Amino acid sequence: MASKVIHAIYTDDDLLLQAVKQVREARYRIGEIYTPFPVHGLDKAMGLAPTRLAITAFLYGIVGLAVATAMMNYIMIEDWPMDIGGKPSFSFLQNMPSFVPIMFELTVFFAAHLMVFTFYMRSKLWPFKTAENPDVRTTDDHFLMEVEVANHNTEDLTEFLFNTGASEIKLIDNK
Template sequence: MEASKVIHAIYNDDDVLMNAVKQVKAAKYHIDEVYTPFPVHGLDKAMGLAPTRLAICAFMYGCVGLTVATLMMNFIMIEDWPQDIGGKPSFSYLENMPAFVPIMFELTVFFAAHLMVITFYLRSKMWPFKNAENPDPRTTDDHFLMEISVTGNQNELESLLGQTGAVEINIVDKAH
């Protein structure tokens, strides 16, 4: 296993962290990860992360749910076991569609929501029973941590992070 050094710069305010990320990126350093106790609006853009494509997945999953609902209701209510419920004709899906709209909506939302959660967990590599990768437990409470790989001048990077308002700077050996 190969070990490399990373710097953990800890901040106690999200606005200070946001300015620090902008300064570190302006100085041409690559930020490996930022750990925060809550979502910080605009942090992904400041870090230069690519926009997420999860919304596209949500749309596709919703289309799958709508298709499953339509095929299921057509098979169950029209082909397999047609019933006269409330005087509605049971020989055509299109004539019954107004009664089927709530089911189509619910299955669209159901498929989109559940498959999105599964996709998010798989994409984030958050398997069941996986150990947490959080480097400092304070980041789940009230601190923010910026992790940067040490590739060049360590003293220069530490000095920059100190100027950005870091309350604590640690050098850590990180195993790959």
């Protein structure tokens, strides 16, 4: 992270989205953006790589399906076979139509619960973690763009950000 950053505050999400495009075209580096709600298209405007969370959700679903299959095979076929409603208990495949709801539910259960843990770990949201929000107004109705100063002239960058529609700009020295 750069030693100096500029916090540009915007009051409209469309204005922020347009400003992000202008800042990236001018080859300034955006460190982070804080918004009170998700802004559609912001990840693409920032040039962020697509998320791989969907792949992990699919893998977690496969794990849930495997656990459901192994659990039902052990409980209903191997450990305690029962003749329920005239259905034979000779093999898992003969009973699979009656097991489909359980397999579906455990697939969804594993995918959903493990995705919550994955999201918190990926976002570094640990229990009792202090907030990293630089301006409390970004939880209500303001948007904050953190631009790294690096080797750029601070006055020129400040003027450029005001021209993009920023309502307030602060120079922050991170030490």
